[in-house]
Structure formats: C-alpha cells, structure tokens
Amino acid sequence: MAKFIAAKIPEGPLEKKWQNYKDQAKLVSPNNRKKLEVIVIGTGLSGASAAASLAEMGYQVKSFCFQDSPRRAHSVAAQGGVNAMKNYKNDGDSVQRMFFDTLKGGDFRAREANTYRLAQCSAALIDQAVAQGVPFAREYSGYLSNRSFGGVQVSRTFYARGQTGQQLLLGAYQALLRQQAKGKVKIFNRHEMLELVCENNTAKGIITRNLVSGKIERHAAHAVVIASGGFGKIYYLSTLAMGCNASAIWRAHKKGALMANPSWTQFHPTSLPQSGTYQSKLTLMSESLRNDGRIWVPKNKKDARNPNEIPESDRDYYLERKYPSYGNLAPRDIASRAAKEQIDNGFGVGELKNAVYLDFAKAIKDLGKTTIQKRYGNLFDMYEKITGINAFKEPMKISPSAHFSMGGLWVDYDLQTSIAGLFAIGEANFSDHGANRLGANSLLQACVDGYYILPYTLQNYLATQIDKPKPVTHSQAFVDAEERVKTQLQTYLNTNGTKTPDEYHKELGKMLYDYCGLSRSRKGLTYVIKEIQKLREEFKTNLLVLGDTYQINSELEKAGRVADYFELAELMCLDALNREESCGAHFREEYQSDEGEAVRNDDDYAYTAAWEWTGNASQPELHKEKLVFKNVSLSTRSYK
Amino acid sequence: MKLTLKIWRQDGANTKGKMVDYPIDGIEGDMSFLEMLDVLNEELVAKGEEPVEFDHDCREGICGSCSLQINGEPHGPDRLITTCQLHMRSFNDGDTITIEPFRANAFPVIKDLIVDRTAFDRIQQAGGYVSVNTSGNTIDANSIPVNKHNADDSFNAATCIGCGACVAACKNASAMLFTSAKVSQYALLPQGRVEAVDRVQAMVRQMDEEGFGNCSNTGACELECPKGISLENIARMNREYLSANAKG
Numbered sequence: 001m002a003k004f005i006a007a008k009i010p011e012g013p014l015e016k017k018w019q020n021y022k023d024q025a026k027l028v029s030p031n032n033r034k035k036l037e038v039i040v041i042g043t044g045l046s047g048a049s050a051a052a053s054l055a056e057m058g059y060q061v062k063s064f065c066f067q068d069s070p071r072r073a074h075s076v077a078a079q080g081g082v083n084a085m086k087n088y089k090n091d092g093d094s095v096q097r098m099f100f101d102t103l104k105g106g107d108f109r110a111r112e113a114n115t116y117r118l119a120q121c122s123a124a125l126i127d128q129a130v131a132q133g134v135p136f137a138r139e140y141s142g143y144l145s146n147r148s149f150g151g152v153q154v155s156r157t158f159y160a161r162g163q164t165g166q167q168l169l170l171g172a173y174q175a176l177l178r179q180q181a182k183g184k185v186k187i188f189n190r191h192e193m194l195e196l197v198c199e200n201n202t203a204k205g206i207i208t209r210n211l212v213s214g215k216i217e218r219h220a221a222h223a224v225v226i227a228s229g230g231f232g233k234i235y236y237l238s239t240l241a242m243g244c245n246a247s248a249i250w251r252a253h254k255k256g257a258l259m260a261n262p263s264w265t266q267f268h269p270t271s272l273p274q275s276g277t278y279q280s281k282l283t284l285m286s287e288s289l290r291n292d293g294r295i296w297v298p299k300n301k302k303d304a305r306n307p308n309e310i311p312e313s314d315r316d317y318y319l320e321r322k323y324p325s326y327g328n329l330a331p332r333d334i335a336s337r338a339a340k341e342q343i344d345n346g347f348g349v350g351e352l353k354n355a356v357y358l359d360f361a362k363a364i365k366d367l368g369k370t371t372i373q374k375r376y377g378n379l380f381d382m383y384e385k386i387t388g389i390n391a392f393k394e395p396m397k398i399s400p401s402a403h404f405s406m407g408g409l410w411v412d413y414d415l416q417t418s419i420a421g422l423f424a425i426g427e428a429n430f431s432d433h434g435a436n437r438l439g440a441n442s443l444l445q446a447c448v449d450g451y452y453i454l455p456y457t458l459q460n461y462l463a464t465q466i467d468k469p470k471p472v473t474h475s476q477a478f479v480d481a482e483e484r485v486k487t488q489l490q491t492y493l494n495t496n497g498t499k500t501p502d503e504y505h506k507e508l509g510k511m512l513y514d515y516c517g518l519s520r521s522r523k524g525l526t527y528v529i530k531e532i533q534k535l536r537e538e539f540k541t542n543l544l545v546l547g548d549t550y551q552i553n554s555e556l557e558k559a560g561r562v563a564d565y566f567e568l569a570e571l572m573c574l575d576a577l578n579r580e581e582s583c584g585a586h587f588r589e590e591y592q593s594d595e596g597e598a599v600r601n602d603d604d605y606a607y608t609a610a611w612e613w614t615g616n617a618s619q620p621e622l623h624k625e626k627l628v629f630k631n632v633s634l635s636t637r638s639y640k
Numbered sequence: 641m642k643l644t645l646k647i648w649r650q651d652g653a654n655t656k657g658k659m660v661d662y663p664i665d666g667i668e669g670d671m672s673f674l675e676m677l678d679v680l681n682e683e684l685v686a687k688g689e690e691p692v693e694f695d696h697d698c699r700e701g702i703c704g705s706c707s708l709q710i711n712g713e714p715h716g717p718d719r720l721i722t723t724c725q726l727h728m729r730s731f732n733d734g735d736t737i738t739i740e741p742f743r744a745n746a747f748p749v750i751k752d753l754i755v756d757r758t759a760f761d762r763i764q765q766a767g768g769y770v771s772v773n774t775s776g777n778t779i780d781a782n783s784i785p786v787n788k789h790n791a792d793d794s795f796n797a798a799t800c801i802g803c804g805a806c807v808a809a810c811k812n813a814s815a816m817l818f819t820s821a822k823v824s825q826y827a828l829l830p831q832g833r834v835e836a837v838d839r840v841q842a843m844v845r846q847m848d849e850e851g852f853g854n855c856s857n858t859g860a861c862e863l864e865c866p867k868g869i870s871l872e873n874i875a876r877m878n879r880e881y882l883s884a885n886a887k888g
Contacts, residue, residue: 053774068695068754069761071802072703088782124776131778133770133831135795142785160795166702167798174769181765189758212750241697275670278679281699382701385718385725451774500685502678546685551652552693552751555685 002622005258005610008412009113014631015095018117021413025456026463033058035470036462039206039221041193041248043070045165045443046426047227048172049450050458055179057455059462062219063176063185064208066192066243066557071173074229074241075446078165079286079379081147081157082443084122089146093154095119100632102441105151105331106406106434107584107600108634109261109608111627113413114432118441121448126158128451132171136160149439150287151331151639157440162286162378168443172450191217192557194488195481196224196252196422203422204471207481209489211557214550216485218478220471222462223421225454226252227446230405230427232265234565234572235517236509238402239271239284249409249428250564257417258610258623260410260430262568263576266437266585267518269335271401272386273355282401283386285358285379287439290328290335292363292372293396295319297347297356307349307357307395318342326639333436333585334639336400340518341596343399350397359395400518404442406433406585407575410610410625414457415449418610421465423458425449430608435584489549492559497542501558504539508532508562508569516573521589525577529570533618536566567617574611574620581605602634641667641728644736645680647692650749653756657749659738669729673716674699674706676728677739694753699724701866704801707808708753709740714805714864722803722866742808746815746851757804759850760818764802766846767839768822770831784830794828797821799867806861806869812853817861819847820877821869827880837884844881 010021028036036059040051043065051063065073087093098119103110126144130136136158137145146155160167179185188208195207197220205220231246232238253259270289271282296317298310318338320327330338339356348354364372369392373380380391387397409417409424411431416423426446433441472478515521515528539562547553582591582598583605591599608625642665650657664683667676674696681691697705706723710716716726731737739753747755772778786794798821806817823840826832832839855874862871 049774056773067697067703067705068757069704069802071761071764072697072705074698074703076704076801077698077700077702086781121776126781127778128772128774128776130781130784131770131772131831132774133794133826133829135791135798135825135829136781137795138786138788138791140788142787142791143782160798163702163799166801167795170798174764175774177761177765178769178771187761189761241703242699243697276668278668278671278675280672280675280678283700381720382725385721386727388727388729452776500682502682544685546688546690552754554693555691 002624005623005625007111007625008414009111010413014112014116017113018120022456025460028459028463028466030058032466034060036060036465037062037221038223038225038458039219040064040225040227041206042073042227042229042428043173043176044073044075044227044229044426045169045172045446046450047073048169048176049447050225050227050425050454051185052172052175052179053451053455054458055184057459061179061185062188062221064188064191064193066190066211068189070176070187070189071170073169074244075169075443076166077241078443079162079284080149080288081159081164081440082125082168082447083149083156083438083440084126084158084444085119085156086123086126088144089155091154093156097154098122098156101152102432102438103434103632104637105438106436107598107637108434108629109583109627110432110434112629112631117453118432118445118448121452122444124452125444125447129168129171132175134160134167134171147288148291148329150290150329150335151438162288162376165443168447193248194251194485194560196255197477197481198255198419199475199477201256202420204477205473207485209485212552214553216482218473218482220473220478222465222471223423223458225458226409226422226424226428227426227450228428230408231568232402232405234509234569235402235513236506237274237279237282237513239268239282242280245561245564246568247561247564249424250568252409252417252419252422254613255419256613257419257422258410258612259407259571260608260610261407261575262611263516263572264406264435264585265402266332266404266406267336267400268403269332269339269400270358270398273350273352273397273399275352283382284401284403285383285396285398287332289358289376289379292367292375293328293358293360294362295328295356295358297342297349301346307359323639330639331436332439337518337587339400355397355399357395358398360391361395364392402513402517404437406430406435406437410608414460415454416457416461421461423454425454435586488560489556492543492545492556493548495541495543495545497544499542500544501555501562504535504543505558505562505565507535508565512569512572516576519587519589520576522577525573529573532566532570532573539563539566570617571611571620575609578609578622579605641669641731641733643667643731646736646738648740649692649752651751653748653750667728669727671728672699672724673710673726673728674724692753693751696724701725702801704803707742707755707803709742709808711738714742714808715866720866720868742804744807744813744852746813747804747807760802760804760815762850763815763819763843763846764822767835767842770826771835786829790828794825797824797828797869797873800869801867803866805864805866807852809860809864810853810856811858811860812856814855814861815847815850815852816855816874816877817865817869819843820873823877823880824873827876836880837887840877840880840884
C-alpha cells in the first residue's frame with residue numbers, strides 16, 4: 001500500500017495562499033543571518049538567483065558549479081523567452097488565465113497552489129530583469145515587445161532575440177558576482193557534488209570533488225539547496241549540455257529525498273535530427289519558429305522529390321489538420337508525438353527518414369524576407385552552420401528530442417524535499433509543470449523559485465536553526481560520506497574493463513528513448529527494465545576508466561554520472577509502468593482514444609508519484625501526493 | 641576523411657607541454673570538431689592512452705566553454721562560430737590540423753587544451769552589473785522606454801559568451817573587446833548610466849591587474865569573435881573611460 005504525503009499548502013483561497021504564507025513565515029533578524037550558512041548547488045537561473053538573493057539578505061552562501069564559470073550553466077542555452085502576466089498587449093491575459101494555461105498544459109497533473117503562485121510572481125520578474133539591465137526586445141516606441149508561444153492564445157512571452165536564457169542568466173550571474181565582491185558568496189567553480197551529508201534525516205552539508213586537483217572536500221551548512229537542473233541527458237542524445245547530470249539529485253535521493261514523476265520528460269518538437277552514430281547532442285531550434293513555420297510531411301511515403309517541388313496538394317500539414325485552432329502552435333508534447341507518429345508510419349523525411357519539414361515559404365511570401373530575418377535570423381544562421389542548408393530557400397528538417405525533466409526531487413509548497421533542510425529549485429524539482437511544461441515557463445519557474453520563493457521559505461526553515469549547534473565537518477557523518485566517495489571513485493578506476501562511460505551511456509540512452517521516451521507500453525517497459533538491469537551489471541564489471549583521481553579526469557566524472565543514470569533509468573521505467581494512464585508527455589500506448597489522443601484516468605491517477613529509495617534500485621517504494629483540484633474542473637485537454 | 645592531428649599535451653599547470661601527432665581516419669563532414677575529438681578520445685582510451693582533455697559543454701555555441709586554437713585561429717577557420725559549431729566539412733581529406741589551447745599569460749593552462757579563464761569572472765565582478773537587489777520590487781518594466789536603437793546595440797554587446805577568443809586572437813592578449821562589451825551593454829541603457837563612471841574605471845583596473853595586454857588596434861578580436869562583438873564597443877569604452885577620468 002502506498003503511503004500518502006502532504007505538500008503543506010497554506011490555507012485560504014487560491015489567490016491569497018502565497019500572501020498568507022509570506023505574512024506568517026518566520027523571519028531571521030539581520031544580525032543572525034550572517035551566522036547562518038547555505039550551500040547552493042548549481043549556478044543556472046535558479047541556483048544563481050537563489051544564491052544572489054540569499055546573500056543580499058545577509059546569509060553566508062557557498063555556490064558550486066562544475067563548469068569553469070557560473071555563467072556557463074545550461075540555462076544560458078534557453079532561446080525563446082520567458083512568460084509573464086503583464087498584459088501589455090491588452091489581449092485578455094490575467095493571472096487566472098496564465099494559471100489555467102499552465103495547469104492545462106501540464107494535463108492537470110500539477111499542484112494548483114504552486115502553479116498559481118508561479119503566475120502571480122511572474123510580473124515582478126520582468127520589472128526586476130529590466131532594472132538589472134537585461135536587454136529584452138523592444139518596439140520602436142521603446143516599450144517591451146512580446147511574442148506568442150505554444151499552448152496559449154495570448155502573447156505573454158518576453159524575449160531577447162533567440163537568447164533569452166543567456167540574457168536572464170547573465171543577469172543572475174552578475175547579481176551573484178556582485179555578492180561575491182561583497183564577500184557574501186564564495187563561488188566554487190569546477191567542483192562537483194558527490195554526496196549529501198545528513199544527520200537525523202536533516203541536511204548538514206555536502207562532499208565535493210575539486211575537478212582540477214581531484215581533492216575531496218567537506219562543506220557544512222545550515223541548509224542545502226539543489227539547483228542542478230534537469231536530467232534529460234540520460235537519453236544521451238538530447239538538447240542538454242554534455243555535463244548536465246542527475247548526480248546531485250540522485251545522491252540526495254539515495255539519502256532519503258523522494259523522487260517525483262521521474263519518467264516525465266518533455267521531448268522538444270523542433271530540434272535537429274540525428275545524422276550519425278558519433279553524434280553527441282541534438283541542437284534545439286527555438287519553438288518560436290512555430291509562430292511562422294508550417295510543419296508538414298509528404299502525403300506519399302515514397303515521395304523523393306525536393307521539398308520545394310512537392311505541390312501543396314501533395315503535402316500533409318498534419319498539425320493544422322488535426323488541431324485546427326492551435327495548428328502549428330500545439331503544445332510541445334502533442335507536436336512531438338504527432339511528429340513521431342508521422343516518422344513511425346514511414347512519412348519521415350531526410351536521409352534517415354527521421355525528420356519532418358518546418359517550412360517558412362508562406363511566411364516569407366506574406367511578411368517578407370526582412371521580417372523573417374529579423375525574427376529568426378540567428379536561428380536560420382545556426383541551422384545553416386550545422387546542416388549546410390539555407391532555410392530561406394528550403395524547409396528545415398526537424399525532429400523531437402529529449403529536453404526537459406518535469407520530474408525531479410519531490411518538494412512541498414516550501415520547495416523543501418522530504419529531507420529537512422534540503423531544498424530543490426528550478427528544473428531539479430518536480431513542482432509546477434505537471435506532465436508537460438509550456439514553452440517559456442521554464443526560465444520563469446527557475447527565476448521565481450530562486451528570486452522570490454526560496455528567500456521566504458528557506459528563511460522560514462533557517463529561523464528554526466539559529467539555536468541549533470553549527471554543523472561541523474568533523475562529524476562521523478562527514479567522515480563516512482567522504483570515505484564512500486573515495487571508495488566509489490577508486491572502484492571505477494580499478495574495474496579495468498573494456499567499455500568507456502560514453503559507450504554505456506549511448507546504449508542506455510537508446511534503450512530509454514525506445515521504451516521510455518515519447519511513448520511507453522507495459523510490454524516495452526517490462527522488457528527494458530530487465531535489459532537495463534543486465535547492462536548495469538555489465539557496467540559494474542566491464543567499465544574502463546584510465547588515469548587517477550588526483551587531476552582533471554573527465555572520464556572519471558562521466559563514470560559517476562553514468563552509474564547514477566543506470567539506477568535512475570530503472571526508476572523512470574518503474575514510474576512509467578506504474579502510471580496506467582496517458583497524460584501530457586507520458587503517453588502509454590494502452591491508454592489512447594480512437595484518434596490517438598492521450599486518455600487520462602483522473603479517478604485512479606490524479607496523484608504525484610513520489611518514490612523512496614530502499615537500497616535496491618529495482619524495488620523503490622511508492623508514496624502518493626493526492627492532487628486536489630478546487631479551482632478548475634478537470635477537462636479533456638483539447639487543442640483541436 | 642583521413643587527418644593528422646597535432647595536439648598540445650600538457651599534464652598539469654606546472655609541467656612542460658609538447659605537441660603530439662595523432663593520425664585519425666573515418667572522419668565525416670557532418671561531424672562537429674568536438675565530435676571528431678570524441679572519436680579520437682575513444683580510440684585513445686581503447687589503446688590504453690589517456691584522452692585529450694578539453695573544455696566543452698552546451699555544444700551549441702552559447703555557453704562559451706569550448707575554446708581551442710585551431711590552425712592558429714581561435715575557434716578555427718570559419719567565422720562567427722565557436723569550436724563546437726565548427727564542422728569537419730570545413731576541412732579536406734589529408735589535412736594536418738594543429739590544436740592548441742588559447743594562449744595568454746592571463747589564461748594559464750590547467751591540462752592539455754584546458755585553460756583557466758577565471759580572470760574574466762574577476763573583471764566582471766569588478767563592476768559588470770547594475771546594483772539593484774533581486775526582490776522584484778522595482779518600477780514597472782515599461783515605465784522607462786528605451787530607444788530601440790540603443791536597446792539593440794546594448795543587446796548586441798550583451799551577446800558576448802566570455803569564451804576568450806578575443807584574447808587568444810590578439811598579439812597583445814588584450815581583453816578590451818570582452819571588457820568593453822559589458823561596459824557598452826550598460827552604457828547604452830538608462831538603468832546602467834547611474835554607475836557608469838565607477839563601472840568603467842573598476843573594470844579597466846581589474847583588466848590591467850589580471851595581466852591582459854594593451855589594445856593592439858589590429859581588429860583581430862572582432863574578426864575572430866564567434867558572436868561578432870563589434871570594435872565600436874572598444875571605442876565606446878575608451879570614451880567612457882576618458883570621460884570618467886575627466887570627472888575624477
């Protein structure tokens with residue numbers, strides 16, 4: 001029998017909950033704040049914004065990243081934009097509507113109170129980012145510009161050409177450096193968290209490896225914040241950076257933090273298709289392209305003509321046909337699955353028949369080349385650099401690719417995990433997006449978590465720590481944790497087998513993509529779980545890592561990450577197997593309508609699946625957080 | 641394609657490095673340059689040799705992690721791209737390719753092709769920000785309209801990815817293009833004007849302390865910059881600096 005867990009959602013009507021929380025949250029006096037230390041892992045939008053904000057309040061912050069500079073965290077790569085309820089366009093937007101769009105986009109599998117808070121806090125982010133000097137796109141009038149994005153019917157997306165993530169991240173990075181200059185933050189670059197240290201189920205610090213010297217270090221603190229991002233890289237081919245990993249959250253999970261909905265992965269519909277086995281990543285083309293690009297495949301599977309020679313009558317604009325009201329702007333999960341359906345049925349285009357066309361010919365004809373150049377110039381350039389094809393002359397070829405983890409560490413309304421003093425923010429947690437995240441809500445959630453929510457909720461926790469003894473690094477828990485890390489690293493080096501971490505990662509990724517990717521089935525999942533177990537056993541005895549632990553050793557870093565992926569992969573499959581319904585990005589082949597649309601089961605599955613580590617990767621324990629909907633009526637999610 | 645790679649190998653910051661030759665075969669035009677190095681590394685590991693260490697992360701030209709001096713040019717022969725976006729179709733069968741780390745006193749080698757670029761963080765930290773707290777309690781974002789021309793120029797300067805190609809391209813290893821891009825971003829926005837005097841002085845001071853050289857006025861930095869950051873930014877920083885010093 002699964003146990004039920006509670007999210008500690010504040011009382012009161014939906015629109016008052018966050019204010020009620022803030023009014024009642026415990027405070028720490030400025031004099032006491034400087035005595036309290038916080039560790040933040042990751043320097044992307046959520047981590048940098050949290051570290052900067054906490055330091056501004058007066059806490060002592062240690063900020064960790066594996067990159068050579070905090071500015072390189074993968075938030076930097078987000079292209080399209082950030083949503084905010086400003087209603088500058090006067091097109092009918094409101095907090096209620098943004099809340100509803102997000103909840104519906106997530107197929108009613110997110111927590112109402114969290115999603116509402118996200119929409120409520122969104123407007124302040126734009127005000128603040130502009131004050132920080134983030135150069136958002138502007139109209140000739142000098143006022144801010146907006147664009148529309150998938151899954152909504154208003155224009156609430158703010159953007160900085162195709163580099164919104166970069167500009168927002170640099171804003172957060174600079175706020176972080178400003179605090180380091182003041183001595184309130186210490187940044188540890190080229191450091192990787194390898195263990196969470198707990199005493200009495202309370203987070204007390206972390207063990208890290210200095211990736212340059214190899215030194216294993218202990219860091220104690222009054223609270224630990226994990227902001228390490230998503231784990232879509234588990235599929236090997238993904239839109240993520242090479243270094244993105246699940247290790248921080250997985251090692252916290254193995255210390256008792258529950259993992260929620262781990263199998264819910266968003267596949268981005270507009271990335272570039274794979275072209276060979278050597279390929280290391282799939283480059284994302286911003287979803288904003290779907291504002292003006294039309295997606296199609298030839299009606300005839302065997303049509304080998306150049307796309308420009310295929311007449312309108314022989315083309316199937318399948319999104320426009322199937323979803324007339326949203327058309328090419330259908331949400332990501334729907335657009336990705338529709339593309340997979342075309343490809344699986346043999347209508348794919350390109351040499352490997354693994355792509356669909358994204359065509360700008362009509363937009364260029366209607367709006368002129370100059371307008372399209374202005375809107376998407378850098379994306380067209382990027383496309384040409386990678387493929388050698390000019391998209392002004394020929395349609396782009398795109399395909400779905402693993403992109404965003406809706407799942408992650410389970411957190412309550414305070415963004416606290418099931419371990420006291422351990423918080424998870426941004427993509428590392430599971431909270432706001434349900435079973436599918438809307439475009440341009442990711443940057444928003446990362447910022448809102450770090451800038452506006454954690455400063456209240458973490459302080460509420462820290463207020464209880466003032467009288468407690470300061471965590472120390474010479475406790476037995478730290479000694480044991482350090483020993484475990486050292487032993488584990490040595491094990492990878494001693495295995496002395498024949499296959500590299502990348503070889504295992506590619507094999508594992510392919511298995512997951514085939515059986516726990518865009519669509520899943522009981523049969524496939526049951527099969528692949530056994531395959532994952534087999535490969536994991538082989539990994540333990542046949543891994544090859546050269547060198548030593550006392551210097552830069554990227555193969556050693558990869559080995560640890562892949563070892564964690566092997567365990568997480570099985571949990572993803574078990575999670576997907578458990579949920580006998582289709583919702584959002586989780587599409588179970590057994591549960592679909594006659595037209596191939598997802599069929600939810602609200603009676604049995606309106607819950608968050610939160611898994612507990614039991615010491616055996618094959619036998620996690622399920623906990624359920626019941627999702628209660630008081631402010632919306634659950635409807636079939638239709639974009640027709 | 642069959643290629644000969646000449647790669648800088650160096651065990652650590654305090655050891656001497658040397659160029660080592662590696663023949664490689666089976667390279668396809670659609671591979672990215674870093675994927676070609678992945679292939680080499682897998683081959684090296686299989687032979688029991690330690691792989692070549694290099695910085696990389698996003699592999700889509702935006703994080704600024706990847707570097708590499710390829711045939712003497714930062715990020716290789718093509719313009720307006722980073723090494724991770726360079727594809728092997730830019731080379732020919734039989735080519736010899738030299739691969740070295742970015743060279744500058746302020747960027748010491750850590751291992752093989754990896755250099756320490758934290759000097760850039762310190763320049764940024766000296767003043768590359770607007771001193772506003774992150775509470776969100778500021779004026780409405782639309783209360784200060786910004787002239788679109790200035791907003792666009794500011795954005796263009798802000799697209800710098802901090803990779804260090806400008807330094808590696810410059811015969812004086814100057815960081816003027818990097819520093820001026822950040823100075824310009826804020827000099828062009830009303831939000832940045834308040835601290836403009838202190839900012840330019842502090843960032844230039846830090847840049848000098850890090851050991852970067854003087855501007856060579858050759859424009860090599862602009863030519864090699866993967867983001868096309870314009871020399872106009874250096875001119876703008878010089879104006880800002882002179883006027884700041886005049887104001888004291």
